[in-house]
Amino acid sequence: xxxxxxxxxxxxxxxxxxxxxxxxxxxxxxxxxxxxxxxxxxxxxxxxxxxxxxxxxxxxxxxxxxxxxxxxxxxxxxxxxxxxxxxxxxxxxxxxxxxxxxxxxxxxxxxxxxx
Amino acid sequence: xxxxxxxxxxxxxxxxxxxxxxxxxxxxxxxxxxxxxxxxxxxxxxxxxxxxxxxxxxxxxxxxxxxxxxxxxxxxxxxxxxxxxxxxxxxxxxxxxxxxxxxxxxxxxxxxxxx
Numbered sequence: 007x008x009x010x011x012x013x014x015x016x017x018x019x020x021x022x023x024x025x026x027x028x029x030x031x032x033x034x035x036x037x038x039x040x041x042x043x044x045x046x047x048x049x050x051x052x053x054x055x056x057x058x059x060x061x062x063x064x065x066x067x068x069x070x071x072x073x074x075x076x077x078x079x080x081x082x083x084x085x086x087x088x089x090x091x092x093x094x095x096x097x098x099x100x101x102x103x104x105x106x107x108x109x110x111x112x113x114x115x116x117x118x119x120x121x
Numbered sequence: 122x123x124x125x126x127x128x129x130x131x132x133x134x135x136x137x138x139x140x141x142x143x144x145x146x147x148x149x150x151x152x153x154x155x156x157x158x159x160x161x162x163x164x165x166x167x168x169x170x171x172x173x174x175x176x177x178x179x180x181x182x183x184x185x186x187x188x189x190x191x192x193x194x195x196x197x198x199x200x201x202x203x204x205x206x207x208x209x210x211x212x213x214x215x216x217x218x219x220x221x222x223x224x225x226x227x228x229x230x231x232x233x234x235x236x
Binding site: 008037039041048049050051054061062064094096098100102105106107108109110111112113114115117 | 212
């Protein structure tokens with residue numbers, strides 16, 4: 007158990023809908039990262055927040071947005087869902103003690119199925 | 122551009138055999154960080170090791186060992202005396218640049234250990 011929690015574990019929804027994925031980082035970790043794992047794209051970095059501020063952005067679609075709250079938990083919002091958004095979404099956290107290359111500890115993931 | 126190649130898609134071994142998972146990377150940076158993660162059938166990603174580009178010492182942790190060779194841009198992972206519990210998908214990853222935590226993942230190698 008990494009100490010990172012994600013809810014829900016599974017999510018089934020329809021095209022065009024909007025969902026919110028939630029992540030609680032390990033106690034004391036300031037950084038939260040979101041990744042998408044799909045069969046065709048593999049593991050892809052989406053976005054990183056550090057202590058409430060966006061720090062790095064990857065190949066995140068405009069239909070997706072994220073935020074990190076004062077208590078350091080994070081939410082990933084996915085809207086206008088398409089079939090291709092079906093994937094496993096991981097949250098990871100890190101104490102970010104170094105400027106870069108910090109170890110990231112992953113949560114169990116949320117499996118999103120868009121029908 | 123940064124790239125991680127794991128040419129072995131799937132490897133099957135019998136328990137107690139030694140197995141090496143290959144990882145070759147490409148980067149334009151002189152400072153970078155390399156990682157290995159394990160994804161067991163349960164789905165979560167488990168951090169195994171972090172290595173920075175200035176530390177070429179090989180590392181051993183129990184049955185696991187890592188061979189980092191800058192001259193060949195490789196960071197290979199060996200499991201000695203494999204066990205059924207080692208069955209998983211193993212991912213090698215590289216930081217996108219010297220000043221970020223953003224990870225570029227390889228496509229993974231599925232290891233199956235049979236009793």
